[in-house]
Amino acid sequence: MFIPIADPTKEPVAVFKAGVVPLNMKPQTIKVACSNCNLRELCMPLDLNAEELRRIDELVTTRRKVKRGATLFHNGEKFNALYAIRTGFFKTCVAAEDGRDQVTGFQMAGEVVGLDGIVNDHHTCNAVALEDAEVCVMPFERIEELSREVNALQRHVHKIMSREIVREHGVMLLLGSMRAEERLAAFLLNLAQRLHARGFSPSELVLRMTREEIGSYLGLKLETVSRTFSKFAEDGIVEVRQRHIRILNTPALQHMAHPVACH
């Protein structure tokens, strides 16, 4: 099956609890270099020797907190850096000049945002935190410099960009040829799978975005999203309580997401 949303788990990844830190350390004393970050498997290359690991630590100059509702970067802003999400949840959206806007993705811990800014040296979309978040700032100049010397990093950067392109192909398939139920099913499965890869339950999730944001991403109106949730609930496929979702019947949901495999 083709999974239409970002999938960093294509490369083997250890399962862990995101955000868990030893209780006997105060938060501000925690050394958060990439080399000992528990998200390293998600946002950094795997096969690094000690020397390379040390150099990779130079990539992140600062970290930055972004409050819920605040923007990490916005359309038109000068592009300087890519951002690796440490904690929190983002949406990215592009705006048509007539005011409509389209959510182009939802990003969570370990994923990288900002790739849109490279072409024109300015960002072409907005990245908005859907919950309080923290990101690692990686100046692009430094990424380019370092990836000339560390082959694994160069390869990694290429893969991250290619992965985003492939993800968007999947979204195009979804938007271009799926019906409402198929879209929502694919969306839920993808979210669940990404959360599962981060150590959360594979069947229980809390949506960080509104029905309207889901609708924008899926090319549907919020009422249609709501109705489709209700239909899934009636059919006993998921349990829906506001933003709390429990997937009761994963195979059924998968079957919805890929329709008529057999005629």
Next chain:
Amino acid sequence: MFIPIADPTKEPVAVFKAGVVPLNMKPQTIKVACSNCNLRELCMPLDLNAEELRRIDELVTTRRKVKRGATLFHNGEKFNALYAIRTGFFKTCVAAEDGRDQVTGFQMAGEVVGLDGIVNDHHTCNAVALEDAEVCVMPFERIEELSREVNALQRHVHKIMSREIVREHGVMLLLGSMRAEERLAAFLLNLAQRLHARGFSPSELVLRMTREEIGSYLGLKLETVSRTFSKFAEDGIVEVRQRHIRILNTPALQHMAHPVACH
């Protein structure tokens, strides 16, 4: 205005006739190194010194002819190289396992295809020639090697990938929130603009793809594409004779593509 399809003209580009070569040379004697290719401004970085230009010529190992209807690469195939289109016209499409497929883009001379293959070392879509075509084969290993040494090339590769991401954002906006007329208008304007940048008329174009392929790209059925063409013709905005299109009223078309800018 947001233009939802690949736009290599964001960087300044000389206007020229594609495919024009001196008549006194036999085709097979033509030396086609990047350094003297008339498409260089489109697929290669601009600011290279003589030494770098020479090295760039090493990028293209071979050229490959692809007959109309044949595939350049297909889903599942091992990824080895990126391809710069010298002549001809391609579509790329992803397939859902149930048989539906979605056209993800149309590519013409000077554009690069194959980026989807980098993540998993295998292509995830098909690239099919819509007319007899010729491509420059650029082994990806070599691209990576060389871009470690030629900064402008490194930057260029990053930009090409980022541009593709931004293009796809535009397609998502189109698929997610535009109506049929808006989609087709945006599509025609984009095609015309890209052809214009290659030295063709800004208002007259020959479609290389079927109504069905246009429909797949735009998330519409072929009948809807056909009807929308007819409506544009009735309104005197374009003249349609099969695949020959003449844009009679560009501003009107632009107005269709961005709807209600003012309420």
Next chain:
DNA sequence: CGCCGCATTGACGTTCGTCAAGTCTAGTGG
């Protein structure tokens, strides 16, 4: 406790998809 934003649900309308018939054109072979 009350308010406000988000979510749900219903009734109705529009757009686009489906099905079907018919036309045009480019390409093929006699």
Next chain:
DNA sequence: CCACTAGACTTGACGAACGTCAATGCGGCG
């Protein structure tokens, strides 16, 4: 050079899916 054919395109009638508008419900936060 012309007739034939298959594929592509057009057009119409109808229906389904989703959007729109509106009323109501719910829950979290101050």
